[in-house]
Amino acid sequence: MQTRRQALAAAGLGAVVSLARPALAQPRSVEIWTFEPPGDGNLVAKAVGHVAERWAATNPSIELKWNSMPWQQLSPTLLRASRARRVPDVVMLFSPDMPVHIAARTIVPLADRVSAWPADKQADIVRLRQSQDAEGRAYALPWQVRTSGLVYRADLLERARVAPPSTLPEWSDAAAAAMGGETVGFAMGFNPAGASISAAWFIVTQLGLGAAVLKPDGTADFQTEQARRIVTWMAAQVKGRTPPTLPLDVALQEQEKQHDLFSARRAVFLPTSSDRHARMVSQSGLPFEAIGMTAYPTFTAGKPVPALVQGWNLAIPEAARSPDLAWQLIDFWTSGPIQGAMASIAGMGPVRRTALEHPFFREPQSKVIRWATEYAAENPMQFEFPTNASVLYDTVVRMFAQVLNGNMGVDQALAWAEVDFNQKRRG
Amino acid sequence: MAAGSLRARQRGHRMGQERREAAALFYPAFALVVAVSFFPLFYAVRQSLHEAEYLELGRFVGLANFVRLFTEGGGFAFVGTSLAFVLGSLLLTLPLGIGLAALLARPIRGRMLFRTFLAFPWVVSELVTGFLWMWFFDARLGPLGGLFAALGMGTVGILTNPDTALAGVILANAWHAYPLVMIFTLAAMQTVPVEVQEAALLDTRSPWQTFRYVTFPLIRGSILVAAVLTTLRTFNNVTLVVAMTGGGPVGATDVLGIRVFIEAFQFYRMEVACTIAVVIFSLNILASLLFVRVLRGDAE
Numbered sequence: 001m002q003t004r005r006q007a008l009a010a011a012g013l014g015a016v017v018s019l020a021r022p023a024l025a026q027p028r029s030v031e032i033w034t035f036e037p038p039g040d041g042n043l044v045a046k047a048v049g050h051v052a053e054r055w056a057a058t059n060p061s062i063e064l065k066w067n068s069m070p071w072q073q074l075s076p077t078l079l080r081a082s083r084a085r086r087v088p089d090v091v092m093l094f095s096p097d098m099p100v101h102i103a104a105r106t107i108v109p110l111a112d113r114v115s116a117w118p119a120d121k122q123a124d125i126v127r128l129r130q131s132q133d134a135e136g137r138a139y140a141l142p143w144q145v146r147t148s149g150l151v152y153r154a155d156l157l158e159r160a161r162v163a164p165p166s167t168l169p170e171w172s173d174a175a176a177a178a179m180g181g182e183t184v185g186f187a188m189g190f191n192p193a194g195a196s197i198s199a200a201w202f203i204v205t206q207l208g209l210g211a212a213v214l215k216p217d218g219t220a221d222f223q224t225e226q227a228r229r230i231v232t233w234m235a236a237q238v239k240g241r242t243p244p245t246l247p248l249d250v251a252l253q254e255q256e257k258q259h260d261l262f263s264a265r266r267a268v269f270l271p272t273s274s275d276r277h278a279r280m281v282s283q284s285g286l287p288f289e290a291i292g293m294t295a296y297p298t299f300t301a302g303k304p305v306p307a308l309v310q311g312w313n314l315a316i317p318e319a320a321r322s323p324d325l326a327w328q329l330i331d332f333w334t335s336g337p338i339q340g341a342m343a344s345i346a347g348m349g350p351v352r353r354t355a356l357e358h359p360f361f362r363e364p365q366s367k368v369i370r371w372a373t374e375y376a377a378e379n380p381m382q383f384e385f386p387t388n389a390s391v392l393y394d395t396v397v398r399m400f401a402q403v404l405n406g407n408m409g410v411d412q413a414l415a416w417a418e419v420d421f422n423q424k425r426r427g
Numbered sequence: 428m429a430a431g432s433l434r435a436r437q438r439g440h441r442m443g444q445e446r447r448e449a450a451a452l453f454y455p456a457f458a459l460v461v462a463v464s465f466f467p468l469f470y471a472v473r474q475s476l477h478e479a480e481y482l483e484l485g486r487f488v489g490l491a492n493f494v495r496l497f498t499e500g501g502g503f504a505f506v507g508t509s510l511a512f513v514l515g516s517l518l519l520t521l522p523l524g525i526g527l528a529a530l531l532a533r534p535i536r537g538r539m540l541f542r543t544f545l546a547f548p549w550v551v552s553e554l555v556t557g558f559l560w561m562w563f564f565d566a567r568l569g570p571l572g573g574l575f576a577a578l579g580m581g582t583v584g585i586l587t588n589p590d591t592a593l594a595g596v597i598l599a600n601a602w603h604a605y606p607l608v609m610i611f612t613l614a615a616m617q618t619v620p621v622e623v624q625e626a627a628l629l630d631t632r633s634p635w636q637t638f639r640y641v642t643f644p645l646i647r648g649s650i651l652v653a654a655v656l657t658t659l660r661t662f663n664n665v666t667l668v669v670a671m672t673g674g675g676p677v678g679a680t681d682v683l684g685i686r687v688f689i690e691a692f693q694f695y696r697m698e699v700a701c702t703i704a705v706v707i708f709s710l711n712i713l714a715s716l717l718f719v720r721v722l723r724g725d726a727e
Contacts (some may be wrong), residue, residue, distance in 0.1 A: 076692035104481040193673020249566045249584030253675035390693045392558045
């Protein structure tokens, strides 16, 4: 009787196991929203491709499902999708968009997961201020960082026998000396279609001169001596020189056109971010040494502006189906070996200091990334960005455009910008 | 008597069945239209009357969002730029579309090839159209800029000059939109009897006068429908402006459509975006009513 009962129990257990096996063996997946799926089309796609390849090799049972969209669409799409609770497991977000998602509670904090890491692993990773809430809790981890600075044509400066500039007067003189023919001095634009680089340049240069930019309550503090000096200096590049170091048609173009101009070897200086350096070298066809990068100049030699460090982050949406698998992927993506490899493939700034042990960082091609890493470490920026940085950026570029086009004087434009920003900002 | 009653019952049964079939076809379609058209419209109207915290509905504020838009939010400037965009586009699109249709209606060699070729811009996406024209107008890297420079006119940036940027966007929009007018007009012209046109040509001895006094009045309704569609499409246009100018330079191309896009998806001010969307909707209704009035006048 007992034997029969045991046999029945064993048969029942076997049936349960055989029924459950397909479910257990079913491949698990992580859905990612990205601006660049794995591929061979460009350097970023190749770097993401490397991540996908290494993940497949080490986690064969967990499939990565890539859902690609234009980078500008990631943040608003997540916001809308969060309402419908139809979100991916992992989403890429650019750091200026992070405060919006932290405030709207569309993503979950990662602080508890990070604090479960060993202490040395916690200390090793770069933390971006915009990816944390007011209490300093991380809501995302960067998978690449970039430092803003000035890319320049080293070969043209050398031919003109001028050094890379460290002050604003040196910058305009160097541009005037090295430009000529179809080559303009600055590829720098103040168009709302692409506003972040020029607006960020204005903000960090003001901070470098000791201005606050925003008051403690978050309202604008634009009518300062520092802001006046910078806007007046920029206006002089358009109107104060013949030929202008920054022609008006270039000054009113959006930033991607500025990159095109530099890639076409038609500009001496290009304010941009360190991750773009490798792309400028590859697109211009110039040798690596012909394109240098330095910190934004200021009015006082030897006192560089603080480093604006931004980056693409990996976050877990609030209603993600598989948050544990999502974290496993984030942990993998931000690991030292992967970070080192991405730097060597696409010139991306690593988010782990241990990634600098990768052989790539002993090669001359790593010069710009090493410079950016050191510069960022030595000149940290102390600035609390507003919840929605794009309102600030938009106001700044519109203010510059009014001055450069001759619609407003400097003081009038700064006063207008204060009103405009205060109206549009969120408290 | 009994046979008549039976026939009446059968007729009634058949009509009931037809009604049920009609309802089965109509209501799902109606529900779909409500879901995809009326629900977002209702949402936009409701949001325009409330404050917003990202996508969350806030406190009811009545018409305060509209008042703010037109007192301190640049509403009149956006409406003015949008009207200029629409009128400019119509001024180019209608003559071009009608003129090409009139040419293509004539028995010319390679007519089918020309028809296909001239309809091509309609199948190009707005984004591609925007990038294409942006490159074409580029003062330093585009062909038109090169041409101006070769003619000794210096660096001419159509899209970077606040005085010409809107004209550049209108030109790109007209290039993309004229095939619709052309195809509508061509289709309408083919419904005009050949005998009527031949008789008119005998009377007037002028193809232009034949078109002006005979063909045009007969196809006016179709042209008006094309004009309505072009107007609505241009008022709602975002992609072309985003791709070409982003609303710049110095606000020269800040049309209502792009303001909705920027306010909603860059500034996350849903209440402002929805307020502008309601303004666009109202302008579309006004424009449509105007065209309907003209059409009705024609019919009477």
